[in-house]
Amino acid sequence: MDNATATITTAGATIDPREAAHFGKLAAEWWDPKGSSAMLHRLNPVRLGFIREAIDAHFSRDSRTLQPLAGKRVLDAGCGAGLLCEPLSRMGGAVTGVDAAPENIAAARAHAEAMGLSIDYRAGELGSLGLRRFDLVCSLEVIEHVTDKAAFLAQLAAALADDGLMILSCPNRTVASRVLLVEAAERLGHVPRGTHDWSQFPTPEELQELATAAGLVLGQPRGIAWSPTRGLHLSDDLSLNYIVTARKAAPLS
Numbered sequence: 001m002d003n004a005t006a007t008i009t010t011a012g013a014t015i016d017p018r019e020a021a022h023f024g025k026l027a028a029e030w031w032d033p034k035g036s037s038a039m040l041h042r043l044n045p046v047r048l049g050f051i052r053e054a055i056d057a058h059f060s061r062d063s064r065t066l067q068p069l070a071g072k073r074v075l076d077a078g079c080g081a082g083l084l085c086e087p088l089s090r091m092g093g094a095v096t097g098v099d100a101a102p103e104n105i106a107a108a109r110a111h112a113e114a115m116g117l118s119i120d121y122r123a124g125e126l127g128s129l130g131l132r133r134f135d136l137v138c139s140l141e142v143i144e145h146v147t148d149k150a151a152f153l154a155q156l157a158a159a160l161a162d163d164g165l166m167i168l169s170c171p172n173r174t175v176a177s178r179v180l181l182v183e184a185a186e187r188l189g190h191v192p193r194g195t196h197d198w199s200q201f202p203t204p205e206e207l208q209e210l211a212t213a214a215g216l217v218l219g220q221p222r223g224i225a226w227s228p229t230r231g232l233h234l235s236d237d238l239s240l241n242y243i244v245t246a247r248k249a250a251p252l253s
């Protein structure tokens with residue numbers, strides 16, 4: 001397929017209307033670091049460290065370059081109100097943000113405008129938007145909220161240029177994640193009630209299988225762990241949350 005012009009269209013519905021409604025209700029507070037999306041605000045510096053390193057390695061960029069994404073088309077799938085889209089735009093990328101909740105897209109547009117950033121925000125099903133392919137595709141903390149993980153990964157893979165970089169993150173399905181990320185976090189109000197269905201968290205092995213089926217090769221996952229002294233940080237401990245790169249598998253010749 002011609003990367004420059006061809007549009008991607010993939011079959012399959014991945015949006016759960018109840019999920020879209022749940023996240024849509026959080027839109028007004030999304031950019032408040034102390035509001036209902038506080039956890040995502042806290043995750044941002046940690047995951048941006050991982051993302052920046054992956055960008056520099058994949059696109060052979062100098063780590064001191066301010067705009068390593070200059071000239072690159074970037075997709076953030078399940079972007080919420082744009083917490084990741086904005087830094088990616090500041091890194092020089094031509095960013096498109098897609099989300100299931102129109103309220104989030106409205107909040108994202110308003111915030112980007114106030115920041116003087118130009119980001120293409122779209123509400124709806126990724127595979128139906130007629131977008132062109134992207135050099136960098138991110139989808140962080142989304143796959144545990146979609147109706148069909150295989151269809152969603154197929155949409156992400158279709159959106160990725162052949163030589164592109166993908167970055168995924170999600171919670172792991174472990175005893176620790178059930179106790180801390182679901183029960184304690186929702187009881188203590190760190191995450192809004194009803195945000196997470198633990199049974200939907202993919203383990204790294206399950207994500208690996210889904211990725212392979214979508215024609216993707218995963219890198220080495222890194223944990224996003226928490227400790228009272230260090231807060232959230234990148235770690236070898238994958239038990240709570242993990243982040244991983246992916247690229248397209250080489251076609252069989």
Ligand SMILES: C[S@@+](CC[C@H](N)C(=O)[O-])C[C@H]1O[C@@H](n2cnc3c(N)ncnc32)[C@H](O)[C@@H]1O
Nearest residue numbers: 014015023078079080083099100101140141145
């Ligand atoms: C936990 S939030 C994460 C937001 C953002 N990726 C971040 O990490 O800051 C999950 C987001 O995924 C969106 N979402 C859920 N299912 C989706 C789908 N099938 N396609 C696109 N967005 C979806 C929700 O509306 C919500 O905004």
Ligand SMILES: [Mg+2]
Nearest residue numbers: 141142144196
């Ligand atoms: Mg989540």
